[in-house]
Amino acid sequence: MCVQAIIPFKPVNPKTRLSCILTQPEREQFARVMLDDVISAVTGAGCKPYILSTHPFSCDDAETVVKDMGLNEALNACLSALHHPMLIIMADLPLVTVDAVSRLLHTAADVGIVPGRGGGTNSLYIKNPQLFHVDFYGASFRDHVNIARAAGMSIEVIDSFRLHTDVDEKEDLVEILLHGEGKSREFLMELGFALSIEKGRVGIQRNSHK
Amino acid sequence: MCVQAIIPFKPVNPKTRLSCILTQPEREQFARVMLDDVISAVTGAGCKPYILSTHPFSCDDAETVVKDMGLNEALNACLSALHHPMLIIMADLPLVTVDAVSRLLHTAADVGIVPGRGGGTNSLYIKNPQLFHVDFYGASFRDHVNIARAAGMSIEVIDSFRLHTDVDEKEDLVEILLHGEGKSREFLMELGFALSIEKGRVGIQRNSHK
Numbered sequence: 001m002c003v004q005a006i007i008p009f010k011p012v013n014p015k016t017r018l019s020c021i022l023t024q025p026e027r028e029q030f031a032r033v034m035l036d037d038v039i040s041a042v043t044g045a046g047c048k049p050y051i052l053s054t055h056p057f058s059c060d061d062a063e064t065v066v067k068d069m070g071l072n073e074a075l076n077a078c079l080s081a082l083h084h085p086m087l088i089i090m091a092d093l094p095l096v097t098v099d100a101v102s103r104l105l106h107t108a109a110d111v112g113i114v115p116g117r118g119g120g121t122n123s124l125y126i127k128n129p130q131l132f133h134v135d136f137y138g139a140s141f142r143d144h145v146n147i148a149r150a151a152g153m154s155i156e157v158i159d160s161f162r163l164h165t166d167v168d169e170k171e172d173l174v175e176i177l178l179h180g181e182g183k184s185r186e187f188l189m190e191l192g193f194a195l196s197i198e199k200g201r202v203g204i205q206r207n208s209h210k
Numbered sequence: 211m212c213v214q215a216i217i218p219f220k221p222v223n224p225k226t227r228l229s230c231i232l233t234q235p236e237r238e239q240f241a242r243v244m245l246d247d248v249i250s251a252v253t254g255a256g257c258k259p260y261i262l263s264t265h266p267f268s269c270d271d272a273e274t275v276v277k278d279m280g281l282n283e284a285l286n287a288c289l290s291a292l293h294h295p296m297l298i299i300m301a302d303l304p305l306v307t308v309d310a311v312s313r314l315l316h317t318a319a320d321v322g323i324v325p326g327r328g329g330g331t332n333s334l335y336i337k338n339p340q341l342f343h344v345d346f347y348g349a350s351f352r353d354h355v356n357i358a359r360a361a362g363m364s365i366e367v368i369d370s371f372r373l374h375t376d377v378d379e380k381e382d383l384v385e386i387l388l389h390g391e392g393k394s395r396e397f398l399m400e401l402g403f404a405l406s407i408e409k410g411r412v413g414i415q416r417n418s419h420k
Contacts, residue, residue, distance in 0.1 A: 100369055115371075118381070119388055119405070119412030139405065139412045141388060157389070159310055161325075164371035171328070178329055178351060179367070195329070195349065202329030202349045 003105065003125075005047035005087040006078055008071055009035055011057040015092070017168050021206060022191075030187060034167065035091045036061070037182035044098035045105060047087055052078075071136055079129040088134065089123040090116070094176050094184035095162040103158055110153035114163040115141040122163050128153070173204050213315065213335075215257035215297040216288055218281055219245055221267040225302070227378050231416060232401075240397060244377065245301045246271070247392035254308035255315060257297055262288075281346055289339040298344065299333040300326075304386050304394035305372040313368055320363035324373040325351040333373050338363070383414050 013024055014031040022030060039049045039061050049062035052074055056066050067074040075088060087105065089096075104112045104125050111132065112125040121140040126132045131151045135143045148155040165175050167184075176185050177195050192207040223234055224241040232240060249259045249271050259272035262284055266276050277284040285298060297315065299306075314322045314335050321342065322335040331350040336342045341361045345353045358365040375385050386395050387405050402417040 097369070103369075115389065118384055138407055138410045142405075159307070159313075159372050160369045161371040161374035162369050164374070174328055179325065195352075197348055200348045 003047045003085050003087050004078075004082065005042040005049045005089055006052055006075065007035065007038055007042070007049055007062070007089055007091050008052045008075070009057075009091045010054045012055045015168065018170065018173075021170055021173075026191065030184070031091065033183040033187045034094045035059075037094050037180075037184050038089060038091055038096050040182060041096040041098050041101050042087065042089060045101035047101070047105075051091075072134055075134045075136075079126070079132060079134065082129040084129075085125065085127045086129045087123065087125050089163075090166060092167045093122055093163055093165065094167060094182065095165050095179050097162055097181065100160045100162040103160060104163065107156045107158065109156035111144075111148045111155045112158050113141065113144055113148075113155060114158045114160060116166045117164060120166070122166055123158075170204060174202055177204065178202075213257045213295050213297050214288075214292065215252040215259045215299055216262055216285065217245065217248055217252070217259055217272070217299055217301050218262045218285070219267075219301045220264045222265045225378065228380065228383075231380055231383075236401065240394070241301065243393040243397045244304045245269075247304050247390075247394050248299060248301055248306050250392060251306040251308050251311050252297065252299060255311035257311070257315075261301075282344055285344045285346075289336070289342060289344065292339040294339075295335065295337045296339045297333065297335050299373075300376060302377045303332055303373055303375065304377060304392065305375050305389050307372055307391065310370045310372040313370060314373065317366045317368065319366035321354075321358045321365045322368050323351065323354055323358075323365060324368045324370060326376045327374060330376070332376055333368075380414060384412055387414065388412075 011028060015027045018027055042049050051059055051062050051064040053064055053066050104123060107125060110127050114123040116122040119139045119141050121144050131153060145155055173188060173193060176188055193204055194207060196203045196205040221238060225237045228237055252259050261269055261272050261274040263274055263276050314333060317335060320337050324333040326332040329349045329351050331354050341363060355365055383398060383403060386398055403414055404417060406413045406415040
């Protein structure tokens with residue numbers, strides 16, 4: 001049976017911490033290609049993607065629902081209505097691969113979780129959604145571990161840097177150029193981004209448009 | 211047969227980017243407990259650890275060699291002398307687990323590599339050391355991929371945030387408090403470090419000594 005993969009998405013003015021190097025239209029395109037990479041990986045891993053969007057937008061490869069409530073409220077409404085395993089995965093994980101998603105889906109635990117850098121949660125796989133609820137924002141990784149434990153559910157932390165690496169800041173683009181295998185890397189290269197080495201450290205620079 | 215695990219180590223004045231929150235003696239102790247976590251994981255995964263140290267120091271759990279040359283030179287001298295598979299793993303990977311090291315050792319490729327954040331290399335497993343040489347510093351991840359390819363060796367990037375997370379800056383300590391399972395986490399907690407939540411983001415604070 002197909003696992004539903006819910007992907008929260010903000011198509012309008014996303015990734016504002018990248019404003020120093022990307023214009024708003026570029027950030028919107030960039031968010032969209034990162035989403036495409038996530039859709040492609042979850043589909044390849046056998047999931048059916050659903051976009052939970054803050055604004056209307058069109059997507060050929062996934063059903064889209066526009067939410068008129070907070071992220072936690074919207075996700076918890078999905079969780080309480082489902083009787084089948086559910087994947088929640090963030091849209092800003094451009095290093096994602098089919099293998100990484102498959103490892104998460106094959107957890108022996110009741111809940112598989114992938115932490116983001118700095119205490120967040122990048123992905124959750126919940127076998128019995130009715131027993132779980134999400135609490136994103138802040139130290140959500142710890143909160144989700146505690147929620148699972150309080151419900152008597154076993155939890156496994158999936159060890160993947162591909163799912164651990166969310167993109168918020170300029171330095172994160174280095175990881176895409178180094179390890180990306182999808183559209184996000186292609187997009188950045190078309191915009192003229194390239195790696196730069198300064199004083200032995202790897203950074204990023206933007207060359208003039210091709 | 212036992213795989214040799216070479217662990218480069220700097221016992222004197224290490225991790226200077228942590229000077230803002232740790233004194234030199236604390237940084238030296240901290241480097242040592244991180245090393246202990248790495249020794250413990252590689253030993254658990256069936257390797258025999260060797261410390262390649264910049265200065266003399268005593269260690270009960272591993273043989274120690276003091277190198278009087280550069281890191282690349284010293285490692286390449288080891289590589290060219292070995293006829294058996296060899297693991298190179300950095301000493302500042304306190305999230306390391308036996309499972310993560312085992313995944314690296316079980317690669318089907320000729321070379322398994324774990325990138326560090328920002329283009330470095332955190333670990334390399336080389337089945338035929340005589341065909342390979344290392345080139346650490348700078349964009350070493352790309353360099354190592356190219357060295358393997360030029361030698362006709364297949365290479366696999368191991369997808370592990372536990373081995374991907376090296377510790378250099380204050381923010382990295384958050385990851386240890388959240389995901390550490392060894393002595394490094396214990397050490398930081400004993401020094402009074404704790405997570406702090408400010409404006410929805412997870413940070414770290416140091417309370418007065420217990």
